[in-house]
Amino acid sequence: MKFQIKNESKRRIRMHMSVYRMSYVQADTLQYFLTELSCVNQVKVNDQTCDVTVYYSGEKADRQDMLKKLQTFHYEDVEVPEHFIQNSGRALNAEYQDKLVWNVAFHYARKWFLPAPLNACYNTVAAIPYVVKGLKCLCNRKIEVPVLDGTAIGVSVIRGDYATAGSVMFLLGIGEILEEWTHKKSVGDLARSMSLHVEKVWMKQDETEVLTDSSKIQKGDRIVVHMGNVIPFDGTVTEGEGMVNQASLTGESVAVRKSSGAGVFAGTVLEEGELTIQVTAIGGGSRYEQVVKMIEESEKLKSGLESKAEHLADRLVPWTLGGTALTYLLTRNVTRTLSVLMVDFSCALKMAMPISVLYAIHEAGTHHITVKGGKFLEAVAEADTIVFDKTGTLTKAKPTVVKVVSFDGRSEDELLRIAACLEEHFPHSMAKAVVHAAQERGLEHEEMHSRVEYVVAHGISSSVEDKKVIIGSYHFVFEDEKTVIPEDKREILENLPQEYSHLYMAIEGKLSAVICIEDPLRPEAADVIRELKKAGISKVVMMTGDNEHTAKAIAEKVGIDEFYAEVLPGDKAKFVEKEKAAGRKVIMTGDGINDSPALSASDAGIAISDGAELAREIADITISADDLYQILILKQISDRLMRRIRKNYHSIVGINSTLIALGVFGIIQPTTSALMHNTSTLLISLGSMRKLL
Structure with a gap:
C-alpha cells in the first residue's frame, strides 16, 4: 500500500494512506495488521481522512521494518478475527455522528423553512411521547425526570409557546444522543480491554496434550484446562471434574461443580480439578457480548458517590416541582414558573457522574x-x-533459575527436564522460571507424566515412569509428604545459599533436587x-x-x-x-x-x-x-476521579440554583433557562471526559 509520511516525532509517526476512501472493515483490517506488529504499541486509523497514527518502540530498525511491511500490505492478505471487526466500535461512532448531524440539520431546517402553523402541529405531535412518559411515571407513583420534562413541554404547548417546546425537545434529544453514545463507547472500550487474550491452549490429540496456538482451535476440537487456568472457549465437558469460578460472567463468587456433559463458558476459571472440553464456539464475540452485558447490568460499575448522586437526583425532582408550584403561587406569572420547571438538577447529575467514572476507567485502560x-x-x-x-x-515477574543441585545422582539437565514437564501446566512465576530454564538449555520433553495434581500454595504431585514425583515448597515436600533426605547430602541441603528461593523435588519419597531461583x-x-x-x-x-x-x-x-x-x-x-x-x-x-x-x-x-x-x-x-509505578498511576486516577465527582456535584447544584433564581426574578426567559441548563449539563459532561492525568 502506498502512503505519505505527514509528520513524525519520537516514537510516533503519522501517515496518509494513498486511497480514495476507506471502509470500516478496511480501517479495522489495517488497524489489526499494524497492532499485531511486535514493535507497535498503539495505532489510530481514521477511516474518514485515511490517516494513520502509529506509536512504536523507539528503535530505528523497528521503524524501518514497520514501514517496509506496510508497503507490502494488502487487505485481502490479512486474516482478521471476526469479533475484532464486529466489536471495533468504528461503526458505532459513525452511527451516532450521523444521528447528531441529522438531528441538528433537521431541527434548524424545520425551524427556518417550515411554515409556522405546520411547525406548531409538528411540535404538538412531538410533545405527546414526553407527556405520556411523564404520566406513566406518575401512574407508577414516581416523581422523576420524565415528569419534569413532560410538564415543561406540555405547559409550553398549551400556552402556544411552540418555539420553547421545540427548543426543549431538541436539547433533550441532543443530550440523550450524547449520553447514549458516550455510555456505549465507554462500555465498549472497557469490554474490549476485559475480553480474553489467551494465546496458547493444551489441545488433546489421541491421549497426548499438545501446546497449540488458540487461533488454530476449531469447533469440535478437544482442549484440556488445568487447575488455575482460564477456560478460553465455550464448550462441553467430555472428561474430568472440577469447580469453575464464573464470577467474571455471573458476579457469583461461589465456584460451580462441572463434570461430563456440563457446559462451560469462555472467561470462567477452573479453581479445582482438570477438565477436557469439546469446543462449541470459537472467537471472542460471545465473551465480548457477555462482558458488555455484565458491565451494563452490574452495580460494580457504580462508585458510592455515583450511586448517591443518582439517588439524590431522583429525590430532587419533587423539590423542583414544589418550587415550580410555589413560584406560581407567589408570582402568578407563568413565564417565571416555566423558567423554574426548565431547570432540572437530576439530568446533569445522572449524566455527568457515570461519564466521569467510565472515562476514568477508560483512561486507566490507556495506561494498561x-x-x-x-x-x-x-x-x-x-x-x-x-x-x-x-x-x-x-x-x-521473571525470576530465573541459577542452578540445580542434584541429590540422587541424576544430571542437572535430567532433573530440570522432569521439573519443567510438571511445572509447564501452571502459570506461577516460579513455574515459568523452571520452564524457561529448560527451554534455554534445549531440554525437550514429551508428556511423560500422568495426571498432574496441583496443591494450592504447596506444590505439584504427579508420576513419571510409574514413580511418584512431587515438587514445591519445603513445607509441602518435607512436612506434608515426609520426604527423606539422603544422609550424605544433609550438609549440602543445610548450606544452600539463602539469597535464593528454593524449589524442592522428590522422587519416590526421596529428595532428588533443589532448584535455586533468583528472584530479584x-x-x-x-x-x-x-x-x-x-x-x-x-x-x-x-x-x-x-x-x-x-x-x-x-x-x-x-x-x-x-x-x-x-x-x-x-x-x-x-x-x-x-x-x-x-x-x-x-x-x-x-x-x-x-x-x-x-x-x-x-x-x-x-x-x-x-x-x-x-x-x-x-x-x-x-x-x-512492566512495573509497579502503575499502582501509583491508579492511585492518582482514583483520587482525581473522586475530586472531579465532588466538583461536578458542586457545579451542578451551583449553576442550576442560579438559573432558578434568575428565572424566579424574571431576569431570564424559559427558553433561555432551558438552553443554559442543557448547555451547562453538556459542558459539565464534556468536562468529565477530559483526562485526569
Whole structure:
C-alpha cells in the first residue's frame, strides 16, 4: 500500500494512506495488521481522512521494518478475527455522528423553512411521547425526570409557546444522543480491554496434550484446562471434574461443580480439578457480548458517590416541582414558573457522574490498567492499607533459575527436564522460571507424566515412569509428604545459599533436587512504596510463603511496615478480613493462585497481568507486569476521579440554583433557562471526559 509520511516525532509517526476512501472493515483490517506488529504499541486509523497514527518502540530498525511491511500490505492478505471487526466500535461512532448531524440539520431546517402553523402541529405531535412518559411515571407513583420534562413541554404547548417546546425537545434529544453514545463507547472500550487474550491452549490429540496456538482451535476440537487456568472457549465437558469460578460472567463468587456433559463458558476459571472440553464456539464475540452485558447490568460499575448522586437526583425532582408550584403561587406569572420547571438538577447529575467514572476507567485502560468498576476506583482512593505478595509482585515477574543441585545422582539437565514437564501446566512465576530454564538449555520433553495434581500454595504431585514425583515448597515436600533426605547430602541441603528461593523435588519419597531461583527485587519497588505513603497509604504489608530470612531482607530494602513469612492463602485472606473489621480500607496486590482468596476479600484486589488467570479473573483491577509505578498511576486516577465527582456535584447544584433564581426574578426567559441548563449539563459532561492525568 502506498502512503505519505505527514509528520513524525519520537516514537510516533503519522501517515496518509494513498486511497480514495476507506471502509470500516478496511480501517479495522489495517488497524489489526499494524497492532499485531511486535514493535507497535498503539495505532489510530481514521477511516474518514485515511490517516494513520502509529506509536512504536523507539528503535530505528523497528521503524524501518514497520514501514517496509506496510508497503507490502494488502487487505485481502490479512486474516482478521471476526469479533475484532464486529466489536471495533468504528461503526458505532459513525452511527451516532450521523444521528447528531441529522438531528441538528433537521431541527434548524424545520425551524427556518417550515411554515409556522405546520411547525406548531409538528411540535404538538412531538410533545405527546414526553407527556405520556411523564404520566406513566406518575401512574407508577414516581416523581422523576420524565415528569419534569413532560410538564415543561406540555405547559409550553398549551400556552402556544411552540418555539420553547421545540427548543426543549431538541436539547433533550441532543443530550440523550450524547449520553447514549458516550455510555456505549465507554462500555465498549472497557469490554474490549476485559475480553480474553489467551494465546496458547493444551489441545488433546489421541491421549497426548499438545501446546497449540488458540487461533488454530476449531469447533469440535478437544482442549484440556488445568487447575488455575482460564477456560478460553465455550464448550462441553467430555472428561474430568472440577469447580469453575464464573464470577467474571455471573458476579457469583461461589465456584460451580462441572463434570461430563456440563457446559462451560469462555472467561470462567477452573479453581479445582482438570477438565477436557469439546469446543462449541470459537472467537471472542460471545465473551465480548457477555462482558458488555455484565458491565451494563452490574452495580460494580457504580462508585458510592455515583450511586448517591443518582439517588439524590431522583429525590430532587419533587423539590423542583414544589418550587415550580410555589413560584406560581407567589408570582402568578407563568413565564417565571416555566423558567423554574426548565431547570432540572437530576439530568446533569445522572449524566455527568457515570461519564466521569467510565472515562476514568477508560483512561486507566490507556495506561494498561483494567478496572472492573468505579466502585474499585473509589476503594483505591479511600484505601489506607496495602498488602503485597512478594514473588512476582515486589520481585520481578521473571525470576530465573541459577542452578540445580542434584541429590540422587541424576544430571542437572535430567532433573530440570522432569521439573519443567510438571511445572509447564501452571502459570506461577516460579513455574515459568523452571520452564524457561529448560527451554534455554534445549531440554525437550514429551508428556511423560500422568495426571498432574496441583496443591494450592504447596506444590505439584504427579508420576513419571510409574514413580511418584512431587515438587514445591519445603513445607509441602518435607512436612506434608515426609520426604527423606539422603544422609550424605544433609550438609549440602543445610548450606544452600539463602539469597535464593528454593524449589524442592522428590522422587519416590526421596529428595532428588533443589532448584535455586533468583528472584530479584523490582528496582522501582522502594520508590513506589515511598510514594504510596505520601499519597495517603499509612500501612504497607508484605505477605509471602517464602522463608523468614528472605522475607525480612526484602522488607528492609523496600520500606515495608509489616511482613509475614511462610503464610498460606487462607492466612492472607484472614489478615485482610481482620484489617477490614478494624475499619481500614484494604488493597491486596498479588499474581498467584494462592493470592486469590485475599484478592477476593479485599476492598480492591490488584492482579499482575502475567500472573495466574484465576488471580486476574477474581481481581477487581489488573495492571501490566512492566512495573509497579502503575499502582501509583491508579492511585492518582482514583483520587482525581473522586475530586472531579465532588466538583461536578458542586457545579451542578451551583449553576442550576442560579438559573432558578434568575428565572424566579424574571431576569431570564424559559427558553433561555432551558438552553443554559442543557448547555451547562453538556459542558459539565464534556468536562468529565477530559483526562485526569
